Amino acid sequence: MEEERKYTTVSIPKPLYDKIKKRIEGTGFTSVSDYVTYVLREVLASLEEEEREEVFTEEEEEKVKERLRALGYLD
Amino acid sequence: MVSKPHGGKLIRRLVADRTRERILSEQKEYPRVQIDHGRAVDLENIAHGIYSPLKGFLTSDDFESVLHHMRLSDDTPWTIPIVLDVREKTFDEGDAILLYYENLPIARMHVEEIYTTDKKEFAVNVFKTDDPAHPGVARVMEMGDYLVGGEIELLNELPNPFARYTLRPVETRILFKERGWKTIVAFQTRNVPHLGHEYVQKAALTFVDGLFINPVLGRKKKGDYRDEVIIKAYETLFEHYYPKDAATLATVRYEMRYAGPREAIHHAIMRKNFGATHFIVGRDHAGVGDYYGPYEAWDLFDEFPDLGITPMFIRESFYCKKCGGMVNAKICPHDEEFHIHISGTKLRKMILSGEQPPEYMMRPEVFEVVRSFEKPFVE
Numbered sequence: 356m357e358e359e360r361k362y363t364t365v366s367i368p369k370p371l372y373d374k375i376k377k378r379i380e381g382t383g384f385t386s387v388s389d390y391v392t393y394v395l396r397e398v399l400a401s402l403e404e405e406e407r408e409e410v411f412t413e414e415e416e417e418k419v420k421e422r423l424r425a426l427g428y429l430d
Numbered sequence: 431m432v433s434k435p436h437g438g439k440l441i442r443r444l445v446a447d448r449t450r451e452r453i454l455s456e457q458k459e460y461p462r463v464q465i466d467h468g469r470a471v472d473l474e475n476i477a478h479g480i481y482s483p484l485k486g487f488l489t490s491d492d493f494e495s496v497l498h499h500m501r502l503s504d505d506t507p508w509t510i511p512i513v514l515d516v517r518e519k520t521f522d523e524g525d526a527i528l529l530y531y532e533n534l535p536i537a538r539m540h541v542e543e544i545y546t547t548d549k550k551e552f553a554v555n556v557f558k559t560d561d562p563a564h565p566g567v568a569r570v571m572e573m574g575d576y577l578v579g580g581e582i583e584l585l586n587e588l589p590n591p592f593a594r595y596t597l598r599p600v601e602t603r604i605l606f607k608e609r610g611w612k613t614i615v616a617f618q619t620r621n622v623p624h625l626g627h628e629y630v631q632k633a634a635l636t637f638v639d640g641l642f643i644n645p646v647l648g649r650k651k652k653g654d655y656r657d658e659v660i661i662k663a664y665e666t667l668f669e670h671y672y673p674k675d676a677a678t679l680a681t682v683r684y685e686m687r688y689a690g691p692r693e694a695i696h697h698a699i700m701r702k703n704f705g706a707t708h709f710i711v712g713r714d715h716a717g718v719g720d721y722y723g724p725y726e727a728w729d730l731f732d733e734f735p736d737l738g739i740t741p742m743f744i745r746e747s748f749y750c751k752k753c754g755g756m757v758n759a760k761i762c763p764h765d766e767e768f769h770i771h772i773s774g775t776k777l778r779k780m781i782l783s784g785e786q787p788p789e790y791m792m793r794p795e796v797f798e799v800v801r802s803f804e805k806p807f808v809e
Contacts, residue, residue, distance in 0.1 A: 360495075360498070360499060383732075393735055396505070396735050396736040397735035397736060400735065400736035400737075403434065403438060403738075404434060404738060406434070411603075411604065415600075419600060419604045420604060420608065422601065423597075423604065423605055423608070426594060428597070428605055428678065429605065429608055429609075
């Protein structure tokens, strides 16, 4: 039995809805909601990607580098 | 910049030495639960962030979401249920338990939830079949009736004969940074490299800064190359044919599920956590038998615009007598009669009979390595 997924409603302007509806004709997207979900996931992921990268503490980084040198991965 | 960890943060579930000693000194006070080798490997992978953002085995809301939507309940892409099964309920929700592989305590787990699943539904969703001949399905059918969800803390690791080649995401991320690689393509393998593999890896490397070869070590099936043979073969290939400043080799322990397309996504997520920005997906990735179409995995990537790692789809390569080199169907205009496909089965037969494969199939140095082992294959 398929688990029911929780959804909520977001309003978008009607002309935009119509534009998207036309755009997805003949594509793999079966509804405007599917398309909007896809696009928003893509946009959010790319924004998150731009955020600051994870930084290790200096002590931790030095310890790791020491191991990498010992194993021959770093000179 | 290397990939951000999946879910945004690299998970580490390792306890401080003093805490570990305390837990181990009190181990008789915890309910003891035996786990198999594959679950012990999963624990290591959770603890070192290879499965980030997982902090433990899935609870039912995440499990159901993964099963039906290929996403965790917070919408993060996740395709393979990482679950702990038990045959009997010898503890309760809210308990802390110790998970043992044989006599070694591997992890402490905080039991958040104990739940059940329909194994057939599990199998059909993940493997697209409930055929017990499928090794992944067989494993699901053998599972205990209860699934246990909750966060874990790693206490001990399984003995690792290949520690010298084992790097964790925290290490590969720093390694890539130190080498100045901003784009890294990862290649997963369970085989000794032949010319087809080398072609695919080098074709991908052409477009990025670094190549990360990441062989999967662990329990194998009969006829597979033994782990030490794979490592030695790659070492030799690196020594003779790979640019030292643009390629690196490190292993990962992992239990294959053979879930084809779903597992291809999972493999990409694992490599994203190692810091890779690209992941090579070839023909019938993580497949077994004929349960999945040869390029079915490629289509599934279309459903994950938010995966955070770029798949590199590379077609099956073969030697073309007219082109005079390794090619693939997209770039070679010649008829099939000029093509020589490199079959793993054929290579295995040649190796077993002591026959040296032609140089367009396998590098002679690699063959020498394989031949130097009395028993290169799992029996």
